[in-house]
Structure formats: C-alpha cells, structure tokens
Amino acid sequence: MLVQFYNVSKIYPNGVKALDDISLRIERGEFIFLMGSSGAGKSTLVKMFFREEIPTRGQIFIASRSIVRMKRSEVPKLRRNIGIVFQDFKLLENKTVSENISFAMEVVGANIRDIKIRVPEVIEMVGLKGKEKCFPGELSGGEQQRVGVARALANRPLMLIADEPTGNLDIRISTEIMELLYDINRKGTTVIMATHAQELVRAAHKRIIMLENGRIISDSLAGEFFL
Amino acid sequence: MLVQFYNVSKIYPNGVKALDDISLRIERGEFIFLMGSSGAGKSTLVKMFFREEIPTRGQIFIASRSIVRMKRSEVPKLRRNIGIVFQDFKLLENKTVSENISFAMEVVGANIRDIKIRVPEVIEMVGLKGKEKCFPGELSGGEQQRVGVARALANRPLMLIADEPTGNLDIRISTEIMELLYDINRKGTTVIMATHAQELVRAAHKRIIMLENGRIISDSLAGEFFL
Amino acid sequence: MIIKNMLYFIREALNSLMRNRLLSFATISTVSISILILGIAVLMTMNAGSFMNRLESDVEIIAFLEKNLSSSQIRDAGEEIEKMDGVKQLTFVSKKEALHRLQENFGGKEYNLGTTIGENPLPNSYEIKAADPHNVADIAKKVEKVHGVYKVNYGQGVVEKLFNITKWIRVISVIFIVLVSLGAVLLIATTIRLAIFARRKEIKLMQLIGATDWFIRWPFFIEGILLGSLGALVAIVLLLLGYDSLISKTDSIYFFSLLSDPIILSKIYISLFLTGSVLGVLGTYISLNRFLDV
C-alpha cells in the first residue's frame, strides 16, 4: 500500500476551497485517472503527492510516512521517487531538451554513464529525436509537453504523476504517450494522471476518480460514466 | 477577401523548416480549423497572421496590405484588429484576471467606460465569474486558458486567432468556448483555430486545413477525414 | 492621445511599483547608494577645494624697505604697491614691530633684544596679499621694482610647490568625481536593465497585443523617474543629516570649517536629485529599447 489520504482539505490563502474532505487509498502499482471539470481540484490533489502544497486539514501518508509532518530536509528524498509531468511543463528556458532531461537525473544523483544512455532513450520514447539540441523556445507546444513527459520518465520513478500530459497532443501521439505510461505501469510504477481526454480514459479501463468542486464524486473503473 | 498567403515558407534560424510553400486564401467571416500533428507547423502558420514571425520566402496580404513589407510602426495597428489566444496563454503574472483583460483593452486605446462594461462581460462569457481578483498563479490550468480566451474576445476583433484554446478544458467547457467562437463568427469575425480536438472539429462542419510537416495536405469541409 | 492616456500610464506605473516590489526596492536602493557615494565624493572634493583655496590665500609677499627712507617715501611705496592689479591687502610692519615679533619667537626675558642690540638692525616691511594667490609671483616681481624696496620674500619655492600640490589634488578630485559619476550611471543602468529584463515577457506580450512602442514605454518611464527620484531623495536626506551633524561636530575646530553655504549646498543637493531622476529615465530608455527591438 502506497498512498493514503485521510479527510484532506485544502483552502488556499485567498479563501478558495480547492479540496474538500478527500479520503483516498492508492495501492502500489495502480493506474489512476483523475478527472473532473476545469477547476475541480485535480492539480491541487496531485500537488499533495509531492508536497508542493500541504493540506489545510487532514493527513497524507506515502509509504507510511506522513507528508504533513515531514521535515523540510526530507522532502527531496520523497520527490526523487516521483516523476512529475507538470500541467505547465516547467522546462528551463536556457537548457536544451537534452540538458533539461539530464538535469533532472543529475539532481537525483544519477551517474554520468547512466545519464548518457538514458537521455537519448527517453527522447526517442516520446518521439523527439532530432530535437535534442533545441531550447524550449524553439519547440512547438506539443513538443514541449513531450519533453516534460520524457523528463518525468528519465529517473524510472516509483510513482509517476502526470497532470494533463496530452493537452497539446493529437490523438495519435497521445495514444503513444499513453502506451508509454501503461508500459511503465506494467513494470511496477504507480501512475496517477489528471486529464480531460475522455477518449483516452474510455479506451483504458482503469480506475477513475472523478472530482467536482474539490470533492470525490465517484471512484471506480472506467466506462460507466460515459454511457 | 481578407487574407492571402502566396508560397509562404518559414525556416527558423536553427534550420527547421516549419512551413513549406503554403498558399492560402481566407475570406472575411470564415471559420477555419487548423489541424495537424504536433510540430506540423500550426502555431508557426498562425504567428504569420499577426507578424510574430516573418516568412522566409513568399508573401502574405491581410486586407491587401503586405505583412512582409509592413513597417515596424504599422504592426501595432494590424495587431489591434486581431484577437489572439496563445497556446501558452501568456498571462501577466502580476496582474489579476480583470487587469489582464482590461490591460489588453487599454493597449488598443479603449475608453474607460467601455472597459468597465466589457471586462465583466467577457469574464462571465468564459465562466470565470468570481475569479476576477485572482492572479494567474492562483488559477487552475483551464481557468488560465479561459482568461486567455476572454482577453482575445474583449476588443471584439475583426479576426480571432486561437492556438489550441481548449487543450486544458474538459468537453463541456470546451463546447461552451466553441459556442462563443461560433457566435462571434456569426457576428462577422473571421476565426482561425488551431486544435487537436477531433470531436470538436467533427461536430462543427467548418472548413478544415490539415498540415503535415509544414505543408497543407488537405483543405476542405469537415467530416471527410474522419470516416 | 498621450495626454488622454497619461492617467492610465501613471496608474500603471504606480501599480507596477507596488506589484514588482523586489525590483522597485532593488532599483531604489541602487540609486540611493550610488547617489550617496556620489554626493559624498562631491562634498569631499568641494571641501578639499575650499581648503586648498584657504591655504593658497594665506600666501604672503613681504617687501623689505630700505633703511634710510623717509616716512613719506614709505607711504609712497605703499601707495604704489596698493595700486597694483591684483593686490588685495597691504599691511605695514615697522622695524619695531618686526623686532617685537622676533623677540616673541626667541623668547625669554633674559635676551631682551631691545637692550642687547644697540640699534634695531631689522628693516621696515610691507606684507602684501594677492587677490588671486596664483599671481603672487608676478606681483612680487613688480613690487621688487618699486622705489625703496630692496628685497621681496614670498617663499618662492614653497608657493610653487603648494600650487603644484593643490593643482594635483584638484585634478585627482575631478577624475574621482568623473569616475564615481560614471560608476553611478553604470550601476543604475545595470540595475534598471535587470529589472526590465525580469519583465521582458510583459513587454513582449504588450507588443503582441498591439501596444505601440510609446504606449509600452510611458509607464516604464514614469516608473523610472519615480524610482530614480525616490532613490535620490533617500540619498539626499541621508547626506543632509550626515553632513549637518558633521558641520555641527566640527564647528569648534576653526581650521577645519566645512563648506556650509546653503546656496552652494542646495545646488549640490538639487543636482544630485536631478541626476537620480534623469538616470532613472535614461537607464529605462536605453534598457527598454534593447527589449523592444527584439
């Protein structure tokens, strides 16, 4: 058992209640779609996993460690085990595609040989071969998004969190990216993916958590909501 | 007749050929979907309309004025008639939602009374009522995207260019946004929209231009490609 | 059009001042420190200059008169000297006075020069001050030719040496001020450049949604003026307080009297203030153009 949420609420400093009494249990190796309308709280929920935001109320345990009580110095260790695709990509403007990815590996202390092998590998996986030396400003929106995916995959994380990883991608490339995620999930990585792409979710037959106004309104296998 | 492209090619400084011999004719009042896989050249094409990028070869005329030969000082006048939804939103971090929109109106010299009326109007239209005083950093991804849409609509432009305006929106809100676009199109605004959302395009029965590797591979009414 | 928009520009500038607190603070403090250092440098060199002037104006010419002149001849010589161009002050020192001074210098009662010496061997003399100390050598030459004067003393070598020193100190002061000014300009420009760099996306967006270059510039300019003036103001207040307390502290030491002419001082302060404001705008102008032209 990997993640437990107990009555988690999040109220942002400006008074917005983004999460409202969320309880949740995610087993190791699960694949979960987080759905819900714009502003429902998907990104907020997802940010709890790597402690970008801290709950206003409630408790979160990851691998039995409380994230709320965790010391500041322990946070990096937590994050090293999580690969994150950010909704707004968060690429470094003055690093090339390769550098953005190898950077993420250097941060967690990977050794140089591994980096040299792994970086071209993930670039190939997301279909960006030939763009290694481009800066983010020289990429199309979808290409930037795929760099974000590649970076998250690079460290072979125990858990992958992807916030809207296909928003700028057409259906063909989206499907390819999904295949990547299913693949690493098969190899043991827990995957949590926030998305709006109904056609992807529908095809997947995975666990789906639906959010509305910060509350979980349903949590089950796919398919039932769309018929 | 509003826009004409004559054999337009674009080669970026790093050697990437993003557009390859594009010829195109867009009548006033048309509604056009620009489709194509990630990196096909949609954003590059779209940037030509408001001269963010200049063709490497070829000519572009908007209302019979050559955009290529246009003087630097004339560019603002061109842009004032075009509303733009950027793929990466381009909101100002230190302005609130209201300010981001009123700012765009002040830039084109709208008077204060008009601004006071129009800003809440477009905020309401994109469903962001209650978020007026939020800064972009306090919004969800989809909410930010809608601020971008609202800003583009605010000046009632002659031409609206939307680059992937629904990438972060679920199908319900996307449909609402599309209704907005159809609506202003009915009122005479030319709309050019780059998108991956096939289900939206399929429902629309509008002109669709398909790009691949910087070339137009088809240009016609919707429907035929998906069956 | 510009006038219509002025209100918007000012509001925009003030808003941005508040919203970009770190950038505003950085600019203001850089301007303050630069202007403060510049101000200190200006005050120091001005004071050094006036000190030099006082030193120089202490230089005297002494004209020794021949022994056997009648008192009317002495008077004539005096009048002739007094009429010369550039002579500011003339004092007669009788031989009795001269002996008295000598006595004072050497001392005790034991050696009463008045009694040990049969006759006073010292000459009568005139002490002459020049209006412009740099003319001392010229005046001395002319005085030497006056009837009844047999020797002129003005510490020949020493005066030239003194002037040489003061000239050099002045040159160095000017170089120093120029360097510090240049430094202040560069520092302020650098900071503004960084502050505008941090907002380059804002500028890019304005351009993309149809703002003219001038529309973009105005709020930045107003901000530049405000930041520059504010920074300069802080510096001037500090300078004023510091210098005033220095004046009152050194008041007791006659020799060390600091420049305290309120007109000169207020001119310095106003120039410093203008420097700050102008640099604010100029720095903004130059930096902005770099980012506008992209």
Next chain:
Amino acid sequence: MIIKNMLYFIREALNSLMRNRLLSFATISTVSISILILGIAVLMTMNAGSFMNRLESDVEIIAFLEKNLSSSQIRDAGEEIEKMDGVKQLTFVSKKEALHRLQENFGGKEYNLGTTIGENPLPNSYEIKAADPHNVADIAKKVEKVHGVYKVNYGQGVVEKLFNITKWIRVISVIFIVLVSLGAVLLIATTIRLAIFARRKEIKLMQLIGATDWFIRWPFFIEGILLGSLGALVAIVLLLLGYDSLISKTDSIYFFSLLSDPIILSKIYISLFLTGSVLGVLGTYISLNRFLDV
C-alpha cells in the same frame, strides 16, 4: 557525495554563466564598479594618511639654551635630551648658525647683522624630533626641566591644531571607507538578488524534482565566486593601471610622493579581490535562501 558532484557543479556554474549572459554581465560590472570605487577610496585615504604622517613628523621641538653655558654643559644637556624616551633625532644649532639663518631670512647685504649687532644676541639651541609626533608635548615638558634649557618652543597651538585636523581627516576617511564598503556590499547583494530573482523558476523547479538545498546552492555559489572574483579582477587591473600611471606622473613632484610600497599595495589589492569573491558568495547565499525558503 559533494566531491563526486563537484565536477557537475562547476560545469553547471560555467554553463549558466554563459547562458545567462545579461545576468552575468550585470553582476560582473556591478562588482567591478563597486570594488573600483572602494579601491579608489582606500587608496585615497591611505595616501591622505601617509601625507598626514609626513606633515606631523615635521613637527620639531626647539630648546633654547642659556647664554652662559660651557660647551661641556651644552653637551650634557644634549645627552640628557637624547636619552629621553621617544626622542628620535637631536641637532645642535649654535648661536652663530641661528644668526646666519636669521640673516638669510631678512636678506640683503645692506643689513649685515653680524656687523650691525655688537654681540650676537641669539641663543644656542637644540632641535629635537620625536619618534611619534603625538608625544611632542610630553617631550617638550621634560626637555624644559633639563639643566641649561631656559625655553622650549614647539609651536604649541599649531601642533594641536594640526593634530586635530589630521585626527578629523582620519575619522572622516574611516567613515568614508566604511560607508563605501557598506555601499559596495549592498550594491553587489542587490544585483545578485535580482539575478537570482530572474532565475527563481529554475530554483523552484529544482526543488520540485527533488534537488536538495545544497545541490541547488552549489552551482550558484561557484557562479557567485566566479562572478565576484572576475568583477574584482577587472576592478583591480583598472586600479593598478590607473594608480601606476598616476605614480609615474606625480613622480617629479617631491612633495606629492604617492604611497608606492609594493607590499602595502599588494595587500590592498588582495583584500579588494577577496572582498569581491566573498561578497559574490555571501550575496548569493543570502539571496538564495530567500528564494529557497518559499
């Protein structure tokens, strides 16, 4: 771990130096200008100080001797004075010598004091120099009590005045240096803060993907040291060139001899260099912490 990563840190720092050209340039030029101004200030005050020292060490005590002393008594008095603590130099001036000096001062042949005066009325004297000019008053008091000395002259009022002035100039110099140093620190810190502010998103991202605070800090530190040292180096080279040419230009003017002891100068230059580097790191450290703690 840190040693293993050092290579990465250095590469990262160098890379970032090149990629963030504007930020690097701004930091280097700010450090250069600040250190340059600081250096000029230090050199100026050091030179002023040594000038003051020379002025002060010119102060002499003159002990006038009684008329009727035998030459052995004169010698005894001299020996007694010479043995006193703090006496650096002793010169005997015979009354003949004194008369000669007087004659020279007053001038022409017409007044041959040697002949007009029956007997030389002037006293023998000793000229005494103190090792430390500030002890002049004390020594003078002791000399006064020596057998055979009837009066001591050391320009009583003037010496105190001179010391007052030099004391004040020293105080002001120190204040000036402290202010300029403070200014330099603030300027450099401000610029580094802005430069890091411009890269706050980079820092935020590093944190989000699991970098420890130290992992984030190291490249910035190395960059800070490099930028600080580079800036200081530029300043020092300019200073060296400028000061050297000043020395050679003023070489001819004896009075104005500038401080040119290579040991002292290199100490100054090294301190300036260290100041630049340390400020580079310190500024980075403080600014970084502000952005890390978010």
